[in-house]
Amino acid sequence: MIKKLIVVFICVFALNINAQEGTASPYSFYGIGSLKFRGTVENRSMGGLSVYADSIHLNLRNPAYYTGKNIKLFDNESRPVKFAVGASYSDLNLEAASGSEKANATTFDYLALNVPMGKFGLGFGLLPYTSVGYKLESLNDAGDAENRYRGEGGLNKAFVGLGYQITENLRIGADVSYNFGNVQNTVIEFVYDDQGELTQFQTREDNRSDLSGLNVNFGIAYTDMLTEKLELMASATYTPESNLTSNNTRSFSTIVINDITGQEFVFNTIDADLVANGLNKTDLTLPSRLSVGAGIGQPRKWFAGAEYTYQNTSKFANPIFNIANSTFENASSVAFGGFYIPDYNSFSSYFKRVVYRAGFRFEGTGLNINNESINEFGISFGVGLPVGRLFSNANVGVEFGQRGTTNQNLIQENFFNLNISLSLNDRWFMKRKFN
Template sequence: MIKKLVLVFIAFTALLTHAQEGTASPYSFYGIGSLKFKGTVENRSMGGISIYNDSIHMNLRNPASYVGPNLKILNNESRLVKFTVAGSHTSINLKADSGSDKTSSTTVDYLALNMPIGKFGLGLGIMPYTSVGYKLENVNDNNKISNRYRGEGGLNKVFVGLGYKITNKLSAGIDINYNFGNIQNSSIKFLYDGDGNLVQYQSREENRSDLSGLNINLGLTYRTMINEKLELQSGVTFTPESKVASNNSRTFASIIINEQTGQEIVVNTIDADLVAAGLEKTDLTLPSRFSFGAGIGEPRKWFLGAEYTFENTSAFSNPIITIDNTAFVNASSFSLGGFIVPNYDSFSSYWKRLTYRAGMRFENTGLEINNETINEFGISFGVGLPVGKWFSNANLGFEVGKRGTTNQNLIQENFVNFQLSLSLNDRWFEKRKYN
């Protein structure tokens, strides 16, 4: 199994590095792209809550979840090794006062592994952190293109974490994250003659930022039985503010555009002197983040919880790019969700052993454009399908929602997300017994 995991990890890393365009949102134009949900399909199907932990699923948002109690099925001697991988597809209907359009994107979401080490638990993996993918155009009074903007890339995260079981009820953990990637964007200014015909040469500006940096994520989990049936689970996470180094380049070019094919033919180029402007090497500020939540449920039967997240987005800065009429303010989100399992050990009905999930979330993204706050709302559903041995399962997720508004000439996104993950479990460590 280890060899298979290594091959999957290498393939996933190559795919993530060379195919980073995991969004089609116009709002990825701002900052360093659209923030990706840094949790599992199981979390996302419950409105995004990350406070629930069990013995067969990973929780990628709280490193304290890397540890847990030994299992009775393993003679209370060890825990399972967990492996998970996921991907998603998003369809977006774009709506504005001037018209509407449709777009879509498909992306890999994460690959991760969790191994028990006594009272410790080791977690490691890779996932996208932000994603950039937009194609935007402005038109003039004559209904002809005046500007065209394109962007791609994003920031990825490789993490290694360690959880520690302080008591049977309380655990703590830390993730160390290495963030890396690049963001590329271009803008073309279209020029016309007195008769409204496109002139021969257009001007294009291209920017590229290569990003890298470290940050950490701290977590606590607490779980206890309230009575013989009900269990309380709670969690807290904190990510301190950090810096990401950005190596930047900017090029100006005169181009000829084939009006039939859209092909851009470069006539000449000139590199901007970012050294003189003090912009060749800059630091981006990634804001701090704090979340807490709690919920109750009956183990292996049902759970209901809520979680609140605050992000100090007003501290975000990117010196290389400034955009008029745009500001970053503090972001927040509220999630509510849970699951139900009709009968987890039913022999007569496979459907009764399924896990049915649902939830909703409300989010202030922290982005303000033309004094309009960009909010997001989503309703999610999901199901966990048992497969194989050791309680491995496939998880399907579905979410519908909207982001943004049509006020102030902005764009409203009505989106539908489909997610699929595999949560695989195995026993690698077994005590030898002698008669």
């Protein structure tokens, strides 16, 4: 049944959408779900910019930033151990040619730790890679339910990486990620008799794909003082193409739906023979990704930069996920952002030590439906609030944006994201000195 869908959004004359998993986006129907942003709240508050890095914040997008120069506070002997955890809330207004609906979702974003080791730096953590969460209903010409679509799950990423300081200005790094998770979707096809009454039994198709695989990410970063006050930062990351193994199951059930509660009662189930079609175990291609960026600023005062990312999404392929009238094309994005600190060392005013961030981004997601490219735009703002000692801080960011279009009977998402994180620092390793 999934395979014969022309496209969910062609026949969406009515929407019934609730919060699901880590996303409520109907576009998570495609592939292995909506791609989650790999980065901290600090990055997201600057339009997704990941060029900038300092000694007190984690950078999850470039493993070269796991290391860096020792800081004066620690007698130039070491750097702080950095810990970061983040979560977000999304509120969506979904618009179609026939009307609009609202949806929301709350999700864990990342948990990561960065440990200094001389010229090396070790980073590891856990974060979601993709997320699936939708509940859609289409109506027939008579205004009755024709199909109901549900999906949940997603892919998670556990990573470990190492950065190395080659010179005072140049550092490199690499991380290895183990991707794991599952994608589940359900389709119910409603059947009516000649009088237009719902028949007693309906048909439900259940699909599940358990995914796993490894991929690597390489990074390089360069920093240099152009003048006594002006600093240049430039970085690049590259993720080669990799594969995921997808173990797939599919079943068809005869069900009865309670008209009052909506509860589904299964009468019998038949498992599809995916082995005969070679679909029980398939390989999914994760496309390569290249990102380059640069910026300038005054240390502990301000920074402004830009970043371009290209992803070879047209290589994404897995027969079990193929859906008619939807394809993947190469994706790209551009981000601009920065921050400003009124007075980093102020003792008289707390708000002068607050970091004020802003940025915006344009993104071609790589998804194409009915020959319509799905694009995304976002503008973001945020603050870094100093807490405790050793430069620890709480970060709050908001983002307003838009994804998709109402052309070709598709859906346009107008979203608001609230992002919150803690960035904590401590000194674990200290040389003992004796007089």
